[in-house]
Amino acid sequence: MLQHCGVRSLEGTMTKKQKKEAHRKASLKWRNNNINKARRDNRNWARTHKQRAAQITQQWRKNNPRKHRANMSANNATRHAKYYGAPGKWTGAQWFALCKMYGNVCLRCHRKRRLTPDHVIPFSKGGTNYRNNIQPLCKPCNSGKRDKTTDYRTQSVTQTRSISNTNSRRTAPRK
Numbered sequence: 001m002l003q004h005c006g007v008r009s010l011e012g013t014m015t016k017k018q019k020k021e022a023h024r025k026a027s028l029k030w031r032n033n034n035i036n037k038a039r040r041d042n043r044n045w046a047r048t049h050k051q052r053a054a055q056i057t058q059q060w061r062k063n064n065p066r067k068h069r070a071n072m073s074a075n076n077a078t079r080h081a082k083y084y085g086a087p088g089k090w091t092g093a094q095w096f097a098l099c100k101m102y103g104n105v106c107l108r109c110h111r112k113r114r115l116t117p118d119h120v121i122p123f124s125k126g127g128t129n130y131r132n133n134i135q136p137l138c139k140p141c142n143s144g145k146r147d148k149t150t151d152y153r154t155q156s157v158t159q160t161r162s163i164s165n166t167n168s169r170r171t172a173p174r175k
């Protein structure tokens, strides 16, 4: 790292904290520019350090329970969709963003409860696993909806496929 990150030439004038920060930034920059190699290296490292890798994963899950649950939701939905032959896929981070967009409340009872992804049009009725078919509901509401196709999202949201521009939609009037 020291040899090729370009930080060494500046090191003489830096404090210990600055050096650490400079190396962290350089390392992050390298990772962003070589993301595929970085991921491959990580996978290879994890293969040869199974016990340590499991420990790190376990620790991360403990420190990020909500993100972990979001990833589990995404994996479950992907598996479920595959079973029904439904197209579409989303990540835990995207599910996280979707919940945040709706104020982290259940869209049916409007309570702040643990949320589960509900497919507006269920797989059994030909629904997809794309994000525009997902609404956050709490577990009792999700179960109560069964295989109905009720859309609890605001009109302004259903008309838009993308969820990237969250700010404009959060202020949109509810209908």
Ligand SMILES: [Zn+2]
Pocket: 106, 107, 108, 109, 110, 111, 113, 137, 138, 139, 140, 141, 142
């Ligand atoms: Zn609810």
